[in-house]
Amino acid sequence: MIKTALRYMRLTIEIAQHPLHRKKPIRSVLNYYRWLASAILSPTRSIAIPYVEDSVLQWTENSGSVLISARYGLGEMNDMAFCLHLLRPGDLFCDIGANVGTYTILAACGPKCRTISIEPVPATFNLLMQNVYANDVSHLVNAKRIGIADATGTLHFTSALKSYNHVTVNATASTVEVPVFTLDSQCQDDVPNLLKVDVEGFEASVLRGAKTTLRNPKLLAVIIEIAEEHLTRYGSSVHQVHDELRSAGFEGPYWYEPYTRTLHPAGTGKERQFNHLFIKDMQSVCDRLTTSDRYQIHGSSI
Template structure:
C-alpha cells in the first residue's frame, strides 16, 4: 500500500472509528521502531494470543495497527468457531487467521502456506502461541491436481503460483489437492486466499465442498484470477452450485446481510445459514483494542 492508501485504511477501519489518533500513533511508532530495530517483535493479538511482527509484513502489521486487519472476516471466524471445530487456512501466510482460530478459540487448524520463508514465520507463530497440538501446517500449494509448480517468494502477502514467464524470484514447490489433504477430515470453516489461484483450488476440492459439515467459506475474490485466464465471476458461480450464498457480516451487531451483487472483494459464503446464525448469536465476546465484539 502507498502511504496515503494506508492512512485512509487506518482512518476508516471499524476498530479505529473513535480511536483514529491512537491508531495513527501505533502506525508511526511501528514505522520508527521497525527501522531502528528491524527484528521480529512479539505483540499481543487478542487477550488469548500473540503475533510475531517484523518489517515488511503488510498483513501482520495491519493487525498491529488496528486489532484485526481484515475486520469482518476475522471477526466472523472468531464468532463462528468453537473449541474442537476444524478450520482450514489455505494461503495461511504468517498465520493471522490460524492464530485466531487455534490460539484464541482453541479450534483445530490445518494451515497451508506454500512460500518457504513465509511458512517459517507461520511455524514461529504456532510455537509462540503453544498451538502445536492443534495446528497441522503444510508447506505446499493447492490446485486441481498433484505435481510441482513455481511460486514467487519475495512479494509478501501477494506471493502466488507462476504460470508462464514472470519477472519475480521463484521457488519450485509441491502442489496437491484440498481433497487429498483433507481425506478423512471434515472442516466447518474454510478460508482461501491464494492470489487468483482460487479456481484451481476449488477444482481440487469437490468432495470437500460437497461435505455438509462445511458451513462457510471465506474467500478472496479480487479479480486476480484473470492472470490465470479465469473470470472472477466463475468462482462465485462455482460456489453457488455447491449451495453457498454470499454474505457480509457486522461483528458489532452479529448480523449477516445477503449480498445483492457480486463484487471483487473478500466474501463470506454460507451454506447452512441457520447453524451459522446460531453460532454467531451465542459466541463469546472478544476484547480488542479496548472494544468488544
C-alpha cells in the same frame, strides 16, 4: 516531505476512525507509532505486537499483513470477526494461503479451534511458524508447506512478492517449486467447519480439487478472495468461482456485520471487494454467530 506528512496524516485518521478504535482513538494511534518505532529501532527489525486475546504477531519488515494488523487490529475486520464468531473449540478451520498466519493465529488463539494452515512459499512459511511457536499453538495448528490445486503434482510460485506471491508458469531465480495436492486429499479424514481461500487468483483450481469437501455438510461456510484481475491470470472469472460454490450447495456472497452479528447480501460496494463469504447451512451459522463469546482485540471487544 509534504506528501509524506499528508500520507501519515491520512493514516493517523484511518487508525483513529477504525471501528475497533473509536472508543480509544488517541491510544490506538499512539500504540501504532510506538510499535512502529520499536520495530525500526530493534536490531532484528522484529517485535511482537498484541493481537486477538493474549496472542501476538511477529512484526518484521517482510510482514505486510502484520503491519495492517498493527494499524487496525483486524486487517479484514468483517471476515475475521466472522471467523471468531463462527468457530468453536474442537472445530477445524482450513486456512489455504495462510501467509504469516493472521487468520491461523486468530482461529487458534480466539476460539481455540484446530487449524490446517497451508502456505507454499518457504520464507513465508517460516514466518508463519514463528507466529505458531510464539503463541504456543503447535498442538492446534497443522502447518503444511504445500500448495493446493486441482491435481497432485508440482507448481512454481513466486517468492519475492511478500503477501502477493502466486502460482506462475515461468521458473526463474525468484521462484520456488512446490508440491501441490488437492484439498480433498488433505481433508479426506477430517472436513473443516470453515474454509478460507486466498491464493491470488488460483481460487478456481483450488475449488475444482475440493468437490467432495465442499459438498460435505460439516463445512458451513467459505471465505474466498475474489479479484477479477487475479483470476484472469489463470483463465477463470468471478462467475466461475461463484458457480463452483453454488453447485456445491452454498449461497452468497454475503457480508457480515460483526456488531449486530448479522449476515447481509453483498452489494457492489466496498463490502464486496476481495473477500466473498458463502454460506451453506444458514440456520446453523446464524445460531453460532449470535451465541459466540466476545473477543478482545487492541483493548476493544467484538
